[in-house]
Amino acid sequence: MRNNTESPSIPSNPETIPINWPAAITLWATLAASIVLVPAYAIWNDYSTSAWITFISLALLNGIAITAGYHRLWAHRAYQANVVVRFVLLVFGTMAVQNSVFVWASGHRRHHRHVDSHDEDPYAATRGFWFSHMGWMVRCYPSGKDEFSNIPDLLLDRMLQFQHQYYALLALSINFGLPFLIGFLTNDLWGVVILGGLFRLVWCHHTTFFINSLAHIWGKRPYTDTNTARDNPILAFFTYGECYHNYHHLFQYDYRNGIRWYQFDPTKWLICGLSFLGLTHDLKRIPEFKIEKARLDMQFKVAQNKLACSKLSKLETVTALKNRLAHEYDVFTAALQQWAKVKEEQIKATKHAFHNYDLLKNYKNQLAHIERQLKSQRKRVDQILEQLPDLLA
Ligand SMILES: [Zn+2]
Ligand SMILES: [Zn+2]
Secondary structure, eight states, X not given: OOOOOOOOOOOSOGGGSOXXXXXXXXXXXXXXXXXXXXXXXXXXXXOOHHHHHHHHXXXXXXXXXXXXXXXXXXXXXXXXXXXXXXXXXXXHHHHTOSOOHHHHHHHHHHHHHTTTOTTTOTTOGGGOHHIIIIIHHHBOOGGGOOOOTTOHHHHTOHHHHHHHHTHHHHHHHHHHHHHHHHHHHTTOHHHHIIIIIIIHHXXXXXXXXXXXXXXXXXXXXXXXXXXXXXXXXXXXXXXXXXXXXXXXXXXTTOSOSSOSTTSOOHHHHHHHHHHHTTSEEXXXXXXXXXXXXXXXXXXXXXXXXXXXXXXXXXXXXXXXXXXXXXXXXXXXXXXXXXXXXXXXHHHHHHHHOTTOHHHHHHHHHHHHHHHHHHHHHHHHHHHHHHHHHHHHO
16 A cells, blocks of 8 residues: 655654555545444344345455465465465455555564564554554554565465555455445345445454454463463454464464364364365464473463562462472473474484384374373472462462
8 A cells, every 4th residue: 555665763753654545544434434324224224134144244254364364374374275265365355455465464474573663563562552453554654664575475476466466456346346246136235235345344454453453452471471462262253263362473383373172263263174175285283392381481480470579478488389380390391302302203213114113103102101291290380370379468
């Protein structure tokens, strides 16, 4: 939408930054029209079933195209997809009106690389809720300038080149064309256009924007506290699984955001489901031990901080817990190193002695044994953490 070449600097007054008119008009006009027209039409006409079905279907298709396509496929290369899947994701991603894949993915890669940086993160949450939600798009901030040096892999893709070149035309055609066509065919032209066209677009915009704003403000940080990203299962429900954002910022190349089976991540289920049909492949997963290490490191950090704040009157107990914690950390690190060593040997054996089943079975058993050790260690750390509230009381 813009090509600002100014060098990054901290503006003293955001109002001196020029307005990005195409983005501002699109975002404000659709929001304002939606606030007025959606309830007005409901009062005078009521919405038909076809209008609701159009809204739900297109909202799902647009949202998933952004999360599975723009985000996990193109921005992070967390998996590969065949041409049909890529085409469908591109069509409905274009319909979501969040700019071309080139613009979206380059900005998102900068967001990950420079997360929370005032000058380099295009939608830094450290600049406030409004800025990270929508403000960053409505003015030509230097931190949000289009710059494609970090997407050389995507620039070679002909389908993406075409989308970038004709983006405005494609986005306008599909946003007006499809709802009008469905409305015409279902005999409820304005109901479908207002609900399935206008309100669907506004809904998709703001649920996606929540990932940049609320998912950096509201929730827990179980994996890292080196940035503002949070895990939030409530937000994950509205964002097709994207708001396990603390995990995602630490392990951005994992095709999953919600890594547990019970975590709501329909984007993950879709990508995984398509892999069984041969339509997606090379799904990247972070090894479980690395995830466990991050979680335990974070638990140790929290426990140590809490112990540092505990009452002096309980000094003896605090010292004993500190020692136990230090011991658990040493045991944990040693077990993890051993796991990595055995895993490396197992990979070598799989390559060079793949017919030696006894040897391979032995490695498998060793790894399972260490993994059990790591699990029981997690329980011991949990027990230490349970004692902390008493010490702080
Ligand atoms: Zn983020
Ligand atoms: Zn990401």
